[in-house]
Amino acid sequence: MMGGVEIEVGLKTWRPCPHRRMALEEGGRLSELRARVGASHGITDLTCKLHFYDQWAQDYDQDVAMLQYRAPRLAVDCLTRALPGPPHDALILDVACGTGLVAVELQARGFLQLHGVDGSPGMLEQARARGLYRRLSLCTLGQEPLPSSEGTFDAVLMVGALSDGQVPCSAIPELLRVAKPGGLVCLTTRTNPSNLRYKEELEATLDRLEQAGAWERLMAWPVEQGNWPPPSLRWDLALLTAMASSPGLSTCTASRRQPGPRE
Template identity: 80%
Template sequence: MAQEQGGSLSEARARVGALHSITDLGRKLHFYGRWAAEYDQDVAALRYRAPRLAVDCLTQALPGPPHAARILDVACGTGLVAAELHARGFLQLHGVDGSPEMLDQARARGLYQHLSLCILGQEPLPSSEGTFDAVLIVGALSNGQVPCSAIPELLRVTKPGGLVCLTTRTNPSNLRYKEALEAALDGLEQAGAWQRLVAWPVDRWELATSELEVGPGTPDNDGFISGIVYLYRKREAAQMEGVRPRPQPPTDL
């Protein structure tokens, strides 16, 4: 494990470790509400890289000028993804999250045009079909958070030809969820709903919160756990009719 850098890392590990152990959504949202004020400093202490990695991936694939793209940040939390998007010139940012307290933190950044309270998996996204040029969901695809059954809702609000970027952890404690997620992603591709552009495995995702999270026999990676970024393009309506897609190998950045 990486050497701790003062009390903040120890406290961050304790809080994130506690979060990962909660599988009930109601309890998880309550935890997020209590955590909102310390969230940014904790994930910084854990050197959490998913927001930057996801936005890097999206930026390389999205055509046209960034300021013209309408973006939805699902499970936006305190707005870490919005900060990365804004730094790259994206200005039309919309966010949804299930925690009012997290939305308060996101609102304070002043980067979103609109923020909505929404618990994805229990209710539809508050947007019409085909609204956004790109949709991101970063850090919320794990056990007890957004269920795999909600993935088609991300597609619904994406414009035909638009992009969907998703992330999840690939460390041992999240592997069962990752397998279910990939089955859902592959099922939509086989149905002709979208095309995979990128599957980008990342060894240094964030610092592990405990030895148990890393798992026995797993390479140390300086105390980091691993994760993955997926990027898909929604098929145009004409392409989706009667499509019989062939399996395509993932393309790394």
């Protein structure tokens, strides 16, 4: 009591708003992902790149989910539209299969005969745990041939591995070798600044193969990226044609290789 006036003294506790706390945590996580993705794009030595993916394998799925990585879904959408027959009859090779994100999309659309190859044992371990592949093989494309006979697969996909330090452009004909005559090859690459030189070399490689009659382009899909994820974190899909003006797409190509005497 002071001067006949009663003063109430209380203690108040401030607690961060749950939404703000989540935003702060998410911001910290995004900073980590920005560093990790930037590091992966900056590694051009193949041995170092494979070691990096071995270390990333356990967290890879949750990291790319946070970044809304859409390349597997878009590539399989492209394949589904181009494939002439029922999906359950098609024998598919998933090159640089990683943890099996492409296999998840394939199975959801009725593709059941899936084979996969990757150069990272850690990634293959995660892919094997999904139980979606009939066969998984360790193979570093560009240093060794694919472990399959000529003309084996109805479709060959390679999603997310066409960049410096991963699959060289010189290995593209190897994808064509294991595809059946008239089979499909579906590819994606990035338009990130760090990948532009590789993208130009890839476009030139594909153009030379098309001019030689080895395959023909069937479809190319522009990709609307929007504002998320931010540019520093994106895997932008690139137009695989030098003449194109679109910022990104998935491309399916059909093999026009003529059957040999034993096929």
